[in-house]
Amino acid sequence: MLSWLLDPLNYEFMRNAIVTGILIGILCPVVGSFLIVQRMAILGDVIAHAILPGLVIANFLGIEIILGAFVFGMLSTSIIAWIRAQSRVKIDAAMALIFASFFALGVSLMTVLDTRLDLHEILLGDILSVRASDIWRTSIVALVILLLIMLFYKELLFYTFDKIGAEAAGLPVNALHVGLMAGITLTLIAGMKIVGVILVVSLLVGPATTAYLLVKELHWMMAVGAGLGVIASVVGMYISYYLDLPSGPAIALTVFGLFVLALLFSPSQGILTRSRFMKLPKH
Amino acid sequence: MLEVEYLSVNYRGTWALEDVSLRLIPGELVGLIGPNGAGKSTLIKAILGLVPVHSGRVLFEGIPLQHQRQRVAYVPQRSQIDWDYPITAKSVVMMACTVSTGWFRKPDRQARSRVRSALERVEMLNLSHRQIGELSAGQQQRVFLARALAQQADLFLFDEPFTGIDKKTEAILLRLFAELRSNGKTLLICSHEWGNSLDRYDRLLLLNQRLLANGDPKTVMTLDNIQRAYGENLQPSTNGHVEMPFFC
Ligand SMILES: Nc1ncnc2c1ncn2[C@@H]1O[C@H](COP(=O)(O)OP(=O)(O)OP(=O)(O)O)[C@@H](O)[C@H]1O
Numbered sequence: 057m058l059s060w061l062l063d064p065l066n067y068e069f070m071r072n073a074i075v076t077g078i079l080i081g082i083l084c085p086v087v088g089s090f091l092i093v094q095r096m097a098i099l100g101d102v103i104a105h106a107i108l109p110g111l112v113i114a115n116f117l118g119i120e121i122i123l124g125a126f127v128f129g130m131l132s133t134s135i136i137a138w139i140r141a142q143s144r145v146k147i148d149a150a151m152a153l154i155f156a157s158f159f160a161l162g163v164s165l166m167t168v169l170d171t172r173l174d175l176h177e178i179l180l181g182d183i184l185s186v187r188a189s190d191i192w193r194t195s196i197v198a199l200v201i202l203l204l205i206m207l208f209y210k211e212l213l214f215y216t217f218d219k220i221g222a223e224a225a226g227l228p229v230n231a232l233h234v235g236l237m238a239g240i241t242l243t244l245i246a247g248m249k250i251v252g253v254i255l256v257v258s259l260l261v262g263p264a265t266t267a268y269l270l271v272k273e274l275h276w277m278m279a280v281g282a283g284l285g286v287i288a289s290v291v292g293m294y295i296s297y298y299l300d301l302p303s304g305p306a307i308a309l310t311v312f313g314l315f316v317l318a319l320l321f322s323p324s325q326g327i328l329t330r331s332r333f334m335k336l337p338k339h
Numbered sequence: 340m341l342e343v344e345y346l347s348v349n350y351r352g353t354w355a356l357e358d359v360s361l362r363l364i365p366g367e368l369v370g371l372i373g374p375n376g377a378g379k380s381t382l383i384k385a386i387l388g389l390v391p392v393h394s395g396r397v398l399f400e401g402i403p404l405q406h407q408r409q410r411v412a413y414v415p416q417r418s419q420i421d422w423d424y425p426i427t428a429k430s431v432v433m434m435a436c437t438v439s440t441g442w443f444r445k446p447d448r449q450a451r452s453r454v455r456s457a458l459e460r461v462e463m464l465n466l467s468h469r470q471i472g473e474l475s476a477g478q479q480q481r482v483f484l485a486r487a488l489a490q491q492a493d494l495f496l497f498d499e500p501f502t503g504i505d506k507k508t509e510a511i512l513l514r515l516f517a518e519l520r521s522n523g524k525t526l527l528i529c530s531h532e533w534g535n536s537l538d539r540y541d542r543l544l545l546l547n548q549r550l551l552a553n554g555d556p557k558t559v560m561t562l563d564n565i566q567r568a569y570g571e572n573l574q575p576s577t578n579g580h581v582e583m584p585f586f587c
């Protein structure tokens with residue numbers, strides 16, 4: 057059993073991947089909680105796909121890929137917000153449209169610019185691709201974002217709970233919105249290496265949603281979500297190692313497994329446990 | 340004193356408010372009534388600067404209200420809130436202190452005791468650790484009332500506080516309105532009430548896109564005014580009060 061756990065750690069790539077996995081396992085649910093409570097979970101998926109053209113262009117120009125991805129992530133959310141403000145088009149339709157269009161642009165650019173990016177790796181994540189430099193990049197992104205969320209927590213809580221009230225109280229709601237979008241975009245870029253574009257939304261939304269079934273305050277949702285995120289990404293990576301699966305799907309399925317457990321056994325909201333709770337007061 | 344001068348609001352080509360002018364005096368309980376879609380919520384939001392205003396201005400004690408938002412407490416219409424949000428009643432009330440506490444700080448002892456006493460005043464202290472979705476509609480309304488109280492504002496704007504609440508919550512609301520009024524606060528309450536209960540207001544504003552009447556309840560609620568606001572098919576009922584054709 058112990059060797060089952062320790063063997064993979066003999067490889068440097070596995071050590072790198074696990075450290076990175078723990079970092080994004082913490083970061084994704086914390087940031088994702090803000091999306092879930094605003095009923096915008098799908099936006100995470102949209103941004104994750106919309107950064108593809110940025111990756112391709114940055115790779116073609118030989119610049120830092122975070123930069124290219126960030127520009128396109130922010131561009132996609134601004135266009136969605138703009139479409140919504142300028143027309144009757146609802147947000148889900150705007151998101152679907154931007155999601156598909158940006159992704160299509162990314163795939164097209166990949167062919168046109170003939171980059172050496174590996175589409176399979178980008179889409180599904182690959183622990184073999186994690187380098188020591190990725191650990192640094194991910195650590196910095198995670199530290200900065202977590203610190204900012206701590207500093208602006210009470211404002212973000214007010215804004216995401218009651219936008220109109222927050223604006224009435226004089227909070228700079230537009231700045232808070234842009235800040236949140238920037239945080240989400242950076243989180244997705246950090247998570248992409250391991251989980252991949254298609255499935256990074258799973259870490260963003262899954263553990264935090266699971267936590268939502270267990271707690272009743274946002275900061276607890278983030279804390280419990282982060283714990284579950286770490287478990288899911290480490291367990292997922294071992295599964296990936298032993299079953300030779302891409303790491304993205306392995307982690308996403310672990311996330312879902314944890315969610316199902318919480319859905320069935322949550323003390324207050326669990327399908328199997330809540331009925332027992334309802335009988336208790338009769339004593 | 341709150342002065343609203345020639346306020347007009349246009350939503351994508353249709354006028355929601357046209358040339359509305361009014362004054363609210365400290366220590367006065369003012370009711371804002373009008374049919375659905377009359378622009379009551381829009382007026383409150385325009386006063387707060389939450390919707391783009393086409394023309395007109397809003398002054399509080401001679402200074403644009405925009406520059407002193409901390410002095411206004413706003414209680415939104417119930418439907419604006421997501422009641423499944425993972426937050427407890429106490430944390431909602433704590434939001435009143437977000438702006439006054441300032442960036443990068445935690446609410447201090449004073450702020451926390453203000454929150455506590457606000458919860459006490461609306462009789463919600465014992466339920467303050469519940470998630471807001473686990474409260475009844477009236478209790479939820481009281482939480483938002485406590486948030487307004489904890490803000491220690493001078494101007495209070497309520498959007499339909501009486502909708503969907505029981506007698507107990509109504510009594511608490513009325514008691515607090517009376518307290519705020521005697522403390523010299525300015526209160527505007529948008530409402531769908533009808534009949535005798537309107538007598539509790541010192542002054543009524545009858546709105547339908549324009550301000551149709553402004554005065555004490557007796558002079559505002561004339562058949563003529565009501566028909567101008569709600570349409571011709573309203574009939575006075577047998578007990579002398581005018582009934583609404585449909586309730587909202
Ligand atoms: N965001 C918006 N965009 C476009 N039109 C709007 C918007 N909000 C309100 N309106 C329109 O403005 C008018 C006034 O709406 P408002 O919500 O202020 O009415 P109200 O008096 O509060 O009604 P109710 O009693 O139903 O709450 C309505 O005709 C409404 O359709």
Ligand SMILES: [Mg+2]
Nearest residue numbers: 379380381416
């Ligand atoms: Mg309204």
